[in-house]
Amino acid sequence: MEILEKIKNRSAKVGVIGLGYVGLPLAVLQAKTGYHVFGVDEVEAKVEMVNKGHNYILDVVDHELREVVEQKRLEATTDFAVLRQCDIILICVPTPLTRNKEPDISAIVKVLGHLADHSHPNMLVVLESTTYPGTTEEVILPALTAKGLTVGKDLFVAFSPERVDPGNASFKTHNTFKLVGGVTETCGEVAKTFYEQSIVKIFPLSSPRVAEMAKVFENVFRSVNIALVNELTLLCDRMNINVYEVIDAAATKNFGFMPFYPGPGVGGHCIPLDPYYLAWKSKEYDVHTRFIELAGEINENMPYFVMSKLQRILNQRGKCLKGSTILVLGVTYKADIEDPRESPATKVMELLQNEGANLQYSDPYTPSLILKGQEYKSQQVNAELLQGSACTLILTAHSAFDYQLIVDHAPVVFDTRNGTRQVKHHRDRIVLLST
The missing domain is CATH 3.40.50.720 (NAD(P)-binding Rossmann-like Domain)
Incomplete structure (x- = not known):
């Protein structure tokens, strides 16, 4: 041939x-x-x-x-x-x-x-x-x-x-x-x-259909499991339980468990999108993929949960979100890459804009960012920047960030990615997704 x-x-x-x-x-x-x-x-x-x-x-x-x-x-x-x-x-x-x-x-x-x-x-x-x-x-x-x-x-x-x-x-x-x-x-x-x-x-x-189904299933699998741990996070937050400690404990089981970790939402080109491709196609065959669609809803709600908890953090310190300076660390969809596609950080920042917060951000992979027509430029993280912010919000845990420096100088750090897990000093300034 x-x-x-x-x-x-x-x-x-x-x-x-x-x-x-x-x-x-x-x-x-x-x-x-x-x-x-x-x-x-x-x-x-x-x-x-x-x-x-x-x-x-x-x-x-x-x-x-x-x-x-x-x-x-x-x-x-x-x-x-x-x-x-x-x-x-x-x-x-x-x-x-x-x-x-x-x-x-x-x-x-x-x-x-x-x-x-x-x-x-x-x-x-x-x-x-x-x-x-x-x-x-x-x-x-x-x-x-x-x-x-x-x-x-x-x-x-x-x-x-x-x-x-x-x-x-x-x-x-x-x-x-x-x-x-x-x-x-x-x-x-x-x-x-x-x-x-x-x-x-x-x-x-x-056949192509098998390959197509396998690909979307890979990403639906991740979406559903991330949604499960995100929902567990909401419960752990109400119960004042550290969800990361729970996951690490469950992961000690040698069989039957695969750890997934919570965050401010899901990003990238695949996980936020592919479940909807499959759910849309399933309707042609009179199959309603409620489980898959529910996972999408849970993951999409996480930026709103982050906003709600951020408001609580500020209220406890006698501040309101409107007019407060919020320093966002990390805007790409996952750590140590330059890919911003479908990043949950973008949604959180847009919500902060809507509430009248004074936004600043730092990301070594994203020198500038445009949100709703307004351009923001990445700032160098230093003591002055941290001290001048009402809250430092970690949305993507890049390894380039000096987390001990951040915690040493920020009044409060809301860490949605557990990036501060190795920090030794001033841990009382850190708020996680479920504490």
Whole structure:
């Protein structure tokens, strides 16, 4: 088979559509493997940076990007016409929610419009974007076969979900199990052969639907368990029990327990969104996923709980939230990364804005932030800044913060992430989510 030979001898040309947190690392990996890669993105700034060898994604190694660009193995462009030259297309575009929390796959549909213009026989098309089960067969396949191509013969289609964990030093794309579900057995074999060239562990599946369901299930699993511990936190707060001590105690059991930790909400591109993709699709089959939807509600309520508790903390000290200076530490969705997507810190800060608080923040990964049209700039954490704040609110526990310094100088620290767990002195100034 012609495409298999091209894959094995690395003469196949690869088009990666979307150069974000998923697409750019994948493009660099395929270029390192020996393929000629075209990275396609509508954002000119990204394209210019890639072509200059300038990195903007934490999980991409600077010198690796520079090398594949200098060696002409990776080119970026805004012109979708390059897809005509490609044997393999990897779709890595965003799949957010609408304002009504319904799936928004408009970016995928837009890509399909371009593929309709530039597709050709013997092309492998793989969707990597997370989506609801059925998307590959119900949306991708009809669009690609409209020109008369026959799937499994001169067109090969598969779903292989991204499993990027931003900031994870141990597991990158190349050493994380890669799920592959082809529309036909031949499609699956072609896709498997392609990914085997660059990824250590391939897990073939019987269909795209299985792969799609597995991906959303992974994230629903996390959402539900985080919601469980968040709800436990609400109870522990009422009962004056330290929820972190409870979790650590339960985690001493050698079997049957997996620790999850509470926080001010959930963030990132997957966990806040994917449960709604599955819940939306389930209604088509008259199944109401109440458990999954309830988990989403609990997690979404956590910023409001943080606000309520912050007001109590200030009231106990004779202050009101309106007009008080609140210093927020950490605004990305998790520690030690630069990714702000769906960060619960953003929601908490917007609520603080609404209540008339004087907002300041510090985050080594986010030099500036715009909330409701107002720009904020990250401040250097020092004694003066801490002492001038009515409360220091830890929303993301970056390792770069000096937590003992923070507790030494802040009048009170509301720590929603247990970042201060190693602090030895002045612990009476620390308030946790459930104390």
